[in-house]
Amino acid sequence: MMRVRLPKDAAAVALGADAVADALTRAAAARGFALELVRTGSRGLVWLEPLLEIETDTGWRAFGPLAPGDVDAVLDGVSPKALGDIEEHPWLKRQTRLIFARCGIVDPTVVPPLTALKRAREMGAAAVLEEVTRSGLRGRGGAGFPAGIKWKGAADASARQKYIVCNADEGDSGTFADRMLMEGDPFLLLEGMAIAGFATGATKGYVYIRSEYPHAIEAMKRAASAFPDFDVEIRVGAGSYVCGEETALLESLEGRRGQVRAKPPLPVHKGLFGQPTVINNVLTFASVPAILEKGAAYYASLGTGRSRGTMPVQLAGDVKHGGLFETAFGLTLGELVNDIGGGTRSGRPIRAVQVGGPLGAYFPPSLFDTPFDYEAFAARDGLLGHGGIVIFNDRVDMAAQARFAFEFCRIESCGKCTPCRIGSARGVEVVDRIVRGQNVGQNLALLRDLCDTLKSGSLCALGGFVPYPVLSALNHFGEDFVR
Amino acid sequence: MVFDADTAGEIVSRYAGVPGGLLPALHEIQETFGHVPRAALTALARGFNVTEAEVYGVASFYHDFRLDGPAGKRVLKLCRAEACQAVGADALAAHVKAKLKLDWGGTTADGEWTLEPVFCLGLCACGPSAMLDGRVHAMLDEDALDALIAR
Ligand SMILES: Cc1cc2nc3c(=O)[nH]c(=O)nc-3n(C[C@H](O)[C@H](O)[C@H](O)COP(=O)(O)O)c2cc1C
Ligand code: FES
Numbered sequence: 001m002m003r004v005r006l007p008k009d010a011a012a013v014a015l016g017a018d019a020v021a022d023a024l025t026r027a028a029a030a031r032g033f034a035l036e037l038v039r040t041g042s043r044g045l046v047w048l049e050p051l052l053e054i055e056t057d058t059g060w061r062a063f064g065p066l067a068p069g070d071v072d073a074v075l076d077g078v079s080p081k082a083l084g085d086i087e088e089h090p091w092l093k094r095q096t097r098l099i100f101a102r103c104g105i106v107d108p109t110v111v112p113p114l115t116a117l118k119r120a121r122e123m124g125a126a127a128v129l130e131e132v133t134r135s136g137l138r139g140r141g142g143a144g145f146p147a148g149i150k151w152k153g154a155a156d157a158s159a160r161q162k163y164i165v166c167n168a169d170e171g172d173s174g175t176f177a178d179r180m181l182m183e184g185d186p187f188l189l190l191e192g193m194a195i196a197g198f199a200t201g202a203t204k205g206y207v208y209i210r211s212e213y214p215h216a217i218e219a220m221k222r223a224a225s226a227f228p229d230f231d232v233e234i235r236v237g238a239g240s241y242v243c244g245e246e247t248a249l250l251e252s253l254e255g256r257r258g259q260v261r262a263k264p265p266l267p268v269h270k271g272l273f274g275q276p277t278v279i280n281n282v283l284t285f286a287s288v289p290a291i292l293e294k295g296a297a298y299y300a301s302l303g304t305g306r307s308r309g310t311m312p313v314q315l316a317g318d319v320k321h322g323g324l325f326e327t328a329f330g331l332t333l334g335e336l337v338n339d340i341g342g343g344t345r346s347g348r349p350i351r352a353v354q355v356g357g358p359l360g361a362y363f364p365p366s367l368f369d370t371p372f373d374y375e376a377f378a379a380r381d382g383l384l385g386h387g388g389i390v391i392f393n394d395r396v397d398m399a400a401q402a403r404f405a406f407e408f409c410r411i412e413s414c415g416k417c418t419p420c421r422i423g424s425a426r427g428v429e430v431v432d433r434i435v436r437g438q439n440v441g442q443n444l445a446l447l448r449d450l451c452d453t454l455k456s457g458s459l460c461a462l463g464g465f466v467p468y469p470v471l472s473a474l475n476h477f478g479e480d481f482v483r
Numbered sequence: 484m485v486f487d488a489d490t491a492g493e494i495v496s497r498y499a500g501v502p503g504g505l506l507p508a509l510h511e512i513q514e515t516f517g518h519v520p521r522a523a524l525t526a527l528a529r530g531f532n533v534t535e536a537e538v539y540g541v542a543s544f545y546h547d548f549r550l551d552g553p554a555g556k557r558v559l560k561l562c563r564a565e566a567c568q569a570v571g572a573d574a575l576a577a578h579v580k581a582k583l584k585l586d587w588g589g590t591t592a593d594g595e596w597t598l599e600p601v602f603c604l605g606l607c608a609c610g611p612s613a614m615l616d617g618r619v620h621a622m623l624d625e626d627a628l629d630a631l632i633a634r
Contacts, residue, residue, distance in 0.1 A: 010604070010605060010606065010619050011605075011606050011608065011609055011621060013619055014604075014606050014609065014612065014619035014620050014621035014622075015609055015621050015622065046608035046609050047608070047609070049609070170605065171602070171603065172603070173564030173565040173566045173567070173602065173603045173607060174564075174565060174566040174603075174607045175603075175605070175607070176605035176606070176607055176608070178605075179605040180605075211510075211547055212601060212603065212604050212605065212614075213604075213605060214617060215619075216605075235503075235506070235507065236506075236507070236510060237545075237547075238506060238509070238510070238545035238546070238547035238548060239545055239546035239547035239601075240544065240545050240546060241602060252506060253503050253506075254502070254503040255502075255503040255504060255505030255506050255531075255541065256505075256541060257540055257541050257544035258544060258545070259544075273502060273503075314607070314608070315608060316566040316569075316607035316608045316610070317565070317566040317569030317570060317607065317610070318569045318570050319608065322607075322608030322609060323608050324608075345570070346570070354565055358564070358565060388566075388607070390565050390566045390569055390607065391569060392569045393569070396569070401565070401568075404565070404568070408602065412602075414544075
């Protein structure tokens with residue numbers, strides 16, 4: 001009997017994992033040995049996918065990136081793609097894996113022991129709230145709001161029905177941590193949601209997953225129906241970016257257009273169907289089991305400043321070693337991009353990196369000393385967002401990127417507020433005029449003025465943050481706008 | 484399948500009592516009929532006790548729902564978002580558009596191909612990425628895409 005692990009993660013599948021699985025099954029049949037093939041999540045070393053692990057007398061041995069034609073050499077013990085024990089790989093060894101501790105190892109269809117949920121019930125709701133607050137955990141969806149305070153607000157609200165809503169809309173380009181977790185360890189997320197339900201008195205949960213993630217939807221539906229401890233419904237989005245904004249998401253869950261609500265009232269007071277609602281990102285909920293198991297003090301000992309615990313950093317774009325790297329806050333952007341990411345896949349020099357999705361700022365290499373920390377990024381007119389870093393080489397046209405930011409905002413605007421709905425369309429036009437060389441000075445002033453209006457006048461951070469990519473492109477790469 | 488009122492009515496009645504059931508109902512209507520036909524809007528409006536304008540407003544808000552008829556036999560969704568742009572998605576899109584003689588959202592005259600933009604498939608560490616008939620593909624270049632299309 002040969003035991004092997006091979007990811008069923010969407011990235012691994014996109015890179016050919018299913019064909020490798022078929023080749024392996026055929027080879028086992030031809031060679032006449034029994035094969036126990038577990039389709040796991042991904043370890044996150046995406047450049048090595050499809051990554052196969054085989055159990056031996058001396059531990060697990062990894063091979064990758066594999067094509068179906070590599071399978072015979074692997075079985076004959078002569079594969080040049082042998083990687084040894086993947087846990088000893090420096091890329092994994094340097095990480096602090098709390099959320100992704102099991103991802104890539106366990107079978108995501110098997111319910112794990114749920115020890116953190118048991119522990120929560122022993123501690124009692126008040127102690128859980130206290131522990132989450134003391135851990136310093138902040139929301140991982142982008143805004144970085146303290147999770148403990150949010151949970152306390154919902155716990156204190158009295159209502160006949162409260163809800164736990166998981167934001168799995170993950171619309172930011174360059175991010176895929178939510179997807180990987182839902183595919184590789186769906187029960188960790190469900191456990192975190194159940195703990196939130198226990199702590200706040202909410203008895204029903206929803207996970208809102210974007211429709212672009214069919215593998216994650218399938219994994220979560222299967223897991224939710226096997227999860228005995230909390231009633232969770234899986235809902236599927238319909239291709240709208242703004243539905244990742246929490247109030248638009250609630251509207252969408254209620255079966256309406258995904259239009260942003262004015263705040264207050266906050267969702268903790270008046271959320272889904274008008275009831276008190278905790279809405280958190282996938283990674284926020286998934287951080288909680290480790291906090292309860294290892295203790296708030298341990299969790300808070302990781303990180304820097306007011307950014308505590310770990311963040312799964314996602315390295316994307318033109319990157320050599322792309323994937324998911326979970327680490328305590330505080331590494332510099334340069335360490336993440338160069339040491340861990342290994343620079344560009346193309347071999348060309350790095351010109352810019354965009355951090356935090358389509359509404360995040362572009363950083364030039366001269367700012368690579370910025371530590372990965374909410375406040376440090378804010379101080380440099382940027383944001384961490386959901387932890388995605390997209391690397392661009394020297395061929396990037398930054399005026400085109402600024403134009404794209406406006407165009408994306410125009411396409412995705414919910415239409416409720418004027419600055420975002422109209423301003424994004426005007427933004428595209430103004431950038432076009434600048435690039436064409438029309439009244440450049442005047443139009444540059446207009447562009448900055450427009451960004452001011454968007455920033456201060458938009459109802460939500462879609463219009464409110466689009467100045468980040470636009471102004472960072474203009475301020476750091478102004479030469480691309482005037483030629 | 485082609486629209487039939489009984490099937491639509493059955494779908495609507497399953498979701499009409501579900502809180503916030505309109506979105507899942509729209510998804511199932513589209514899965515079943517390949518698009519959201521006008522007659523389905525009427526059935527949804529009746530079932531959910533809202534106006535047809537309201538249902539149309541919801542359906543037309545979301546990029547996923549097809550209100551102008553079904554897609555081609557094969558649907559290619561090409562990622563247009565930043566991480567894929569960084570590895571050449573724009574040039575790849577131009578290549579595909581020229582090859583299929585389509586613009587975004589278009590369907591070939593023979594009804595064979597539909598080309599749609601998608602803003603991120605979560606495959607950003609291994610772009611450029613695409614989804615063809617629901618299956619994901621990564622690290623694409625012109626040759627790999629041509630091979631997919633020819634298959
Ligand atoms: C346009 C827009 C898109 C957003 N998309 C997401 C998303 O995809 N996932 C997410 O968790 N939060 C997203 N957010 C942030 C949410 O509004 C909200 O802050 C988050 O769900 C709160 O959970 P957290 O505290 O755990 O981060 C988005 C915000 C805006 C303005
Ligand atoms: S940007 Fe293309 S898959 Fe994420």
